[in-house]
Amino acid sequence: MARRTAEEAEQTRQAIAAAAKQLFIQQGYQATSMEQIRESSGMSKGSIYYHFKSKEQLFMYLLELNMVDWIYKCTERFKLASNATEKLYAIAHHFAHDFENPLMQASMEFSGTKGADPEVIEKIVEMSKFPLPLILDVIKEGIQQKEFAEDDPEGLALLLYSVLGGLGMIQFDNYSLEELEFIHRKAIDVFLNGIRA
Amino acid sequence: MARRTAEEAEQTRQAIAAAAKQLFIQQGYQATSMEQIRESSGMSKGSIYYHFKSKEQLFMYLLELNMVDWIYKCTERFKLASNATEKLYAIAHHFAHDFENPLMQASMEFSGTKGADPEVIEKIVEMSKFPLPLILDVIKEGIQQKEFAEDDPEGLALLLYSVLGGLGMIQFDNYSLEELEFIHRKAIDVFLNGIRA
DNA sequence: GACTATACTGACCGATCGTTCTAATAATGG
DNA sequence: CCATTATTAGAACGATCGGTCAGTATAGTC
Incomplete structure (x- = not known):
């Protein structure tokens, strides 16, 4: 599966953001790994880095x-x-x-x-x-x-x-x-x- | 060099503790690596783990x-x-x-x-x-x-x-x-x- | 229907993590 | 002075880190 509609892509982005937010709150910045975010959001590593260019930037967002x-x-x-x-x-x-x-x-x-x-x-x-x-x-x-x-x-x-x-x-x-x-x-x-x- | 007197060993222990303390304060627990503590204290990895059985225990101490x-x-x-x-x-x-x-x-x-x-x-x-x-x-x-x-x-x-x-x-x-x-x-x-x- | 840009996958990377191990040396107890 | 043991050094370990990349599949464009 690949190439969703723009709307679906935005959903992906938000799913990643939501998962990351929860993890950052629960565990802090450093204790949260991108692997955890991947697992929790259900998306792939590549997808995360497609939407956010780094862990830092994701956090800033x-x-x-x-x-x-x-x-x-x-x-x-x-x-x-x-x-x-x-x-x-x-x-x-x-x-x-x-x-x-x-x-x-x-x-x-x-x-x-x-x-x-x-x-x-x-x-x-x-x-x-x-x-x-x-x-x-x-x-x-x-x-x-x-x-x-x-x-x-x-x-x-x-x-x-x-x-x-x-x-x-x-x-x-x-x-x-x-x-x-x-x-x-x-x-x-x-x-x-x-x-x- | 190895095997110091008990007094010198205690100095080593305190040097490690002092370096670790400063780093933990400046950077937090996770951002401080044992490698940094080694470098800052001037001691070796082995020496650190001889005196403290883990990073956790060093922190607790x-x-x-x-x-x-x-x-x-x-x-x-x-x-x-x-x-x-x-x-x-x-x-x-x-x-x-x-x-x-x-x-x-x-x-x-x-x-x-x-x-x-x-x-x-x-x-x-x-x-x-x-x-x-x-x-x-x-x-x-x-x-x-x-x-x-x-x-x-x-x-x-x-x-x-x-x-x-x-x-x-x-x-x-x-x-x-x-x-x-x-x-x-x-x-x-x-x-x-x-x-x- | 050909083409392209977008959205995504998952294997893989080098670096670094905390920790362990072996060996070397010197103080200590007999 | 010899055997032992406390204390150090530093190479090496597997795990995990954040990040990359080549490849794939589809939605949109013409």
Whole structure:
């Protein structure tokens, strides 16, 4: 079998991407082999390299997709929030539910890969910070609206990002989604309490 | 050259451990090869495997050493603190200065390794949470002494651990030690403000 | 229906992985 | 001083890595 229609080809591409994404999340970048991706996707080695020119590029593709999706969903949630405080809760909620974002873990691990293209590494490090500007904007808004006390917005943003990022990185295998959500909400509670005007 | 005195052998062992530690911190577990450790330590493959029976065991050895050292230093700092609040600052200070603790990153990455002994994985996951009990104790103390508001200590401990852990995991390549310390101090400021009695 | 570009296969590549093995040497115990 | 054993070196192992390539089959084009 060979030469599918363009539509079928796109399905193949997505099947590979989906399998790769799951494996990268479960095992990290280095621990996932192209052979595993081949097996899991049901496609052939050649097909994978037809659609993606390297493991690095495949990973990058997934990261970009994930980032766009993350930002989109987050701004969607923002529409329902009437002030900065609610937006912070929205972000926390988003982090808690973000079973896709574990790609962040993989992307941090990626940086250490030997022989990796330095350009790609820098790009990925850069990309891994994508939620920061969003958080920063909300905090600036909160300060401007007198919801939060006057303070260094950049520092606070970095702080909140670390909290949520840190929460996401800890091994929560034995926590339910409800518990996860609770912890993230509590994080915002304490944080808000700490910066309240 | 061969057969050194027991003392020299111990030096060899430590040289290997030191080289490995640095590499694991810089590159992570999987990205660090035994060949690199050999090159960096200046010893031979055979010597490495004479002292450590596998890469896994070498890593475990470093983790345990690191954990013991961490806890010791931390309890030392606690002696200078007169209340729970100061102890929290001490912990933050310790996290900020902890250029050794990045092993935590490597240990989280390790979990994903294929073919890794499940027993070892569980042991490492367990070990990676070692600062939690310490933090928990301090928070309990703070609540009991009415420094902090009545609240769920476990939740707060997990939260603070995530903050500090998260701060440690973010790529801070372009931050100075002063800035690092400042950020960690700020984290405690906000946290304390958020839980103050 | 001939031709071409596209989509895919699977065998194969050299490099590198963690690990093992043998041999050589020197400190140690008798 | 001899036998033993602890400690090192470094060649070699099989497995697996990411990646390539020649070949094949079909959808689209004329």
